[in-house]
Amino acid sequence: MRDTAVDWEKLAKDNAYWAVLTEDRFRDKLDDAALDAFFASGEENVGGFLRLFSTTFPDVASPFETVIDFGCGAGRLLIPMARLSGAAYGIDIAPTMRELAAENAERRGVGVECVDTPEALVRRGVRADWVNSYIVLQHIEPRRGYFLINDLLQCVKPGGFATLHIPVFKTSDRTDYLNDRVRYFRNDSYYSETVYIDRDKYDHPDIQMFDYDANTVLALFHKNEMTDVRIVHDGASTGIHAYFFVGRRGR
Numbered sequence: 001m002r003d004t005a006v007d008w009e010k011l012a013k014d015n016a017y018w019a020v021l022t023e024d025r026f027r028d029k030l031d032d033a034a035l036d037a038f039f040a041s042g043e044e045n046v047g048g049f050l051r052l053f054s055t056t057f058p059d060v061a062s063p064f065e066t067v068i069d070f071g072c073g074a075g076r077l078l079i080p081m082a083r084l085s086g087a088a089y090g091i092d093i094a095p096t097m098r099e100l101a102a103e104n105a106e107r108r109g110v111g112v113e114c115v116d117t118p119e120a121l122v123r124r125g126v127r128a129d130w131v132n133s134y135i136v137l138q139h140i141e142p143r144r145g146y147f148l149i150n151d152l153l154q155c156v157k158p159g160g161f162a163t164l165h166i167p168v169f170k171t172s173d174r175t176d177y178l179n180d181r182v183r184y185f186r187n188d189s190y191y192s193e194t195v196y197i198d199r200d201k202y203d204h205p206d207i208q209m210f211d212y213d214a215n216t217v218l219a220l221f222h223k224n225e226m227t228d229v230r231i232v233h234d235g236a237s238t239g240i241h242a243y244f245f246v247g248r249r250g251r
Helices: 004-020 032-056 078-083 095-107 118-124 142-154 214-223
Strands: 064-070 085-091 113-115 128-133 156-171 193-195 207-209 228-233 240-248
Touching: 004 032, 004 095, 004 207, 032 078, 032 156, 032 228, 032 240, 064 078, 064 118, 064 142, 078 085, 078 095, 085 095, 085 118, 085 128, 095 113, 118 142, 128 142, 142 156, 142 214, 156 214, 214 228, 214 240
Parallel strands: 064 085, 064 128, 085 113, 128 156
Antiparallel strands: 156 240, 193 207, 228 240
């Protein structure tokens, strides 16, 4: 299994903001306008998540006592989530990302705590009203990712929610050699498609893309007493079909 922790630390050191949102305007050293745009995109996403589960579960409303953002990166989502809560935890495998998230949060007047794994919060008995992850699990091999999902769901308190963004299949564009009746395909747990890769630089880390098995994800929700689950397509038109698994733990 590839040590993606090494990859993400290198990405964090080289181009932290671009590694979170792979748009050219977020490459290299960002000016104030680019930084504002980066964090504004997080505010917009968090607002969308709130609308997503408030329409699904109308009795949910902020502020929250505790929130958790998995794959917090430089704090793009963690900071607006922290503004809606009394305590906010960010999780990221890369030390440089954790440092950036904490610095950015302090600069914006909010308090956060960042750790390296969900297991660290499970061991401490941290339980949250809202556990979130967006455009993160797609970069983690499923055979590792399923354990992380399980740990994240263990951190949801009774009556609390999880919004986990998880890719499950791709629209086929391989028409040259696939039967013309085949429109979709899903990579298994041991196959990855790499993107944003520069093969001319041997030490350049890959940003890998994986698909998950929806049945396994649902089984993990059920195992963690989150039997009220909704699955909503993220609306992207990239050919990567990811869904929000929105679940609530029984009270």
